[in-house]
Amino acid sequence: MRGYAGDVAFDYPFDIVLTANANSTNEGIRTDTDSDFLLLGLIINVFTSILFSLQFKDSNGNYFSSGPILAANYAAEGPNPYVFPGRPRIFGPGSSLGISIAELSGAENTIQLIFTGEKRYVTPRPICGPDTLSSRLTVRA
16 A cells, blocks of 8 residues: 555644543544545654543544543654554545544643654546557547
């Protein structure tokens, strides 16, 4: 799934400040409309307390896990992200990544999540040249 011409590394940051014991279930980010986004990993390096849980879903409502997962289980060090298991999750142009986040420390918590992956720019089909010769010959005026 990786390595196509036109794939460009790209990150979507998500910043939130949660009050003590807050539970925010309708958060999310919207992907850009210029390309698909292949979600590869998650970086959590900025937080007041690691005591919070996360659950993610795609724009079709499909959850990444059967329930919330403690943020400490998404271990990442520096710029090395937690890599989501399996194949990359593909988000179409302008789709959304849903985030449910629950603060568990009992104090205000400032958190930044970074969703890292690749933008996949699809090259438009050529309108002239040998690649379009067969399609031009089948068009009748």
